[in-house]
Amino acid sequence: MQKIGVFVCHCGTNIAATVDVEAVAEAARHVPGVVYATDYTYMCSQSGQDLIKDAVKKYGLTGVVVCSCSPRMHEKTFRKAVDSVGMNPYLLEIANIREQCSWVHKDKEIGTKKAIALMKAAVAKAELDSPLTAGETPVVKRALVIGGGIAGMQTALDIADAGYDVDIVEKNPTIGGKMAQLDKTFPTLDCSSCIVTPKMVEVGQNEKIHIYSYSEVTNVSGFVGNFKVTIKRKARYVDETKCTGCGLCTEKCPMKKVPNEFNLGLNNRSAVYIPFAQAVPKVATIDPNYCLMLNKGVCGLCSKVCGAGAINYKDTDKEIEVEYGAIVAATGYEIMDVSKYDEYAYSQSPDVVTSLEYERLMNAAGPTGGELLRPSDHKRPKTIVFVQCVGSRECDSTRGGKPYCSKICCMYTAKHAMLTKDHYPDTDIYVFYIDVRTPGKNFDEFYRRAVEQYGVHYIKGAVGKVTPENGKLIVQASDLLMNEQLTIDADMVVLAAAIEPSHSARHLATMLTASMDTNDWFTEAHPKLRPVESPTAGVFLSGVCQGPKDIPETVAQAGAAASKVIGLLSKDKLAGNPCVAHSDEMMCTGCSQCADVCPYGAITYVDKEFRMRDRTTKVRRVAQVNPAVCQGCGACTVTCPSGAMDLNGFSNSEIMAEVDALCR
Amino acid sequence: MVYNYFPGCTLKEKAQDLDTWGRRCAEVLGVPLTEIPEWQCCGGVYPLSKDEIAIRLSSVRALIYARDNGGTLVTLCSACHNVLKQTNFDIADDENFSLKVNNYIASDGQEYHGETKVLHYLELLRDVVGFDAVKKAVKNPLTGRKIGAYYGCLLLRPGRKMAMDNPENPRIMEDLLSAIGATPVIYAQRNECCGGYLTLEDSDLPEKRVKRILANAKAQGAEMLITACPLCFYNLKKYAEGTGVEIRYLTDVLAEALGVKEG
């Protein structure tokens, strides 16, 4: 006979306000098999846990049911508690009477009724629970960071600092990311290059860090502690080990009409190129879309001038497979395409630019050498209009609009306005805003400085139409506080376009089985308590790939992700999850349906000899589950037509018992 | 393939140029238009409310006829196109609207759920004929002519329902202009309203609007504007005098290029 204890948590008023917790405990006392039931204000507190431990000892409990919050919250806590007094942790069940009951009901009577039903279901399952023991797997002591922007670099540096090997996979020829393209950073106005390029050098020189630049992750298999990752090293037609980065090839290359992506196409580069002077690795890359030798078989100039003999026109994409214990996604963001917002005339005038393009136009290493000249006629703009929230905070996605606030635009626009005024005090600057959002240390002071000290015209309103005409941009806008429609003859218009996740992120998330929200930002395991972990064990999140962030926040999160990785890599072995599937070979018909639905590739088929009743032997094809790879999702158990697949801890009989209890 | 054609009231009267040359060009391009019998006025402007059903029924009847006779309905007038396409979209998209409309038409033994494909004449040229084929059929290329397309508001908006082109930076008419040898002139005011029906009551605003549009087109180098909307045509023409900007229907210009009409 089982001896079950039931513990009902008030969670302050979170549960107790909508559920009569005493009534739940009282109802439990009448459930067959329950020998003890009680309620308590905070079951997760030390004294709450002691209550459970004492009862286990006093009543010799064989199973425990805690009626509380979601198991995602405190299942671990309570399992640890019963484990400490000698009970197998898998004999504990949680009845979620908070998220799935008290929080969704208003009526106490209904809430209580439902809580009792959930409690009874959990008791029914607990009666069938059997002790489970987790296996152990070794941990590969190497981490992979996907993305080499400030987030990825910081994560890699922090992991390396703890003594572990880290690889960075970066799709571009150089690390550095968006931060390398910025001019100054808010709110301190320190030079972005001056703080990011030393970081890049540090990463490049760190013995523990290996950079796979111009590379992409193409496949991920395995599980926490034991990932196998395929990395495609795209053909760069230059031998990285030989190239000295002297740049002679880039000077001599006759094909100089390639849009320069580092300057967002505001000027051109050569077909063989080094993205910028401080690139890491400082190695040339040949752009196969434009190289005359690769396309037409004539030229070969770069090969002739290269003293190191690094050019290799026969280079091909190569794939390598590497094992990792942990993976960090640091894929960052892109600027949204604003061509569908052409009432702002971005596609109709070169003088309408995005904020990142404006950043390049102000940058000393940019296409104008830091002198602010508008793209159409290289004249200095006297009147500039900044438009906020282009594509952000929209509920209609027809034009690609985003429902979220991009978070960084208010601050960088204040920065752009001030820097412009600093260099050219006679410039007239208008900023059209919906709200100015500047929470953050010294942020609002920064924005107020733009208004009060620099005289930037902040106008609560929007731009409705930009009409390029006679060398001007006629801006039609609203001033809501004045209830007016304005017309401004501007020389430039700068659009604070929404930021969106890297376009490679969705594909990567699929490979990592990491979840994403509807906007394609990576989802964290818990929005408050586990912000740098993905719900998939061993996969961590760093920087903007999880949601819009500024640089300090990104760096802080990058460090946090690194500390989680270090915590994982510091273990020699990982306790596995014992709640894995297994197949009853006698019942298995070898149909393969389980293997087809398994998202982790944990199921294989083997030919096995079976003794038949008539003493003959027969070879049958049966399913086998690799317990180290299985994540216990249960897809195979519901797919199996013969009922051969079952899941430890969530067996078919346990689930049926729960359902029976609920239907009773 | 039958291309059912809904001409609309204005094309039968004041905008006969738009209609005549449209049909003649379609013939030359191998997509002759078949006028549907007993069509009724579309109403001239799409109702922006949710609860007016009866006035959209004439559109629904035209759509039903087209569905039962080949499945395609072509319009040329921007306003008719807007009303027909929006009605067609809403009937497929808005359950409540569809239910009410079907209650009305059930008495005629009819049922409709948006099956017809509504095409503007420009879409017919782009998606069925193909601008390359148009280009090949050109006899008198309008080489060197700087022409601006005037879209107005009804041709492209709302973009979600018209789904014809980028409503903020369209190119369908520009591509047609290129195909017939002209130099298209891009000017931002090409999708801003001409003042529309307000001209009946108070012509101040239409005058201001049209002058703004013409000034922008002229500044960008346009010598001529083409349109598919009789009301835009009327408003534009009224104030174009003395500006040196010629106003013509798009089919009129197309007919000239195809050699259907003397230039």
Next chain:
Amino acid sequence: MASNYTVTPEEILAISGVNPRRCMKCGRCTATCPAFAEMEYHPHQFVAMVESGRIGELMNSRSIYRCLSCMACIERCPRQVDPARLIEAVRLAVERKQGGNHLIPDQVPERLEPDMPQQLLVSAYRKYTK
């Protein structure tokens, strides 16, 4: 005219199918409106006034006859508030009651000009009469 007659915000919402609470007061409608100068109440004010129940004032305003139904505000509204739909709804609320027609047929002949397209009269009738 409409002086002693008013309707509730709920009625306007039912006619228009628009939820003005979605508005985040960005002002793109008013920025884009080609009829701004002719209007006493501007598109963003329509939204706020419908939301706060000040519909009588809107019904008495000539602004409701100045909207061109050009749908620029609908196209550019980031929140699907679509101010033109609210303006249309208020105008319909006026026209649907006795004597609410803005355009009286007797006045039309004197305004006609030879080249006026039928489309002009049809759309004006549709917008200004029941």
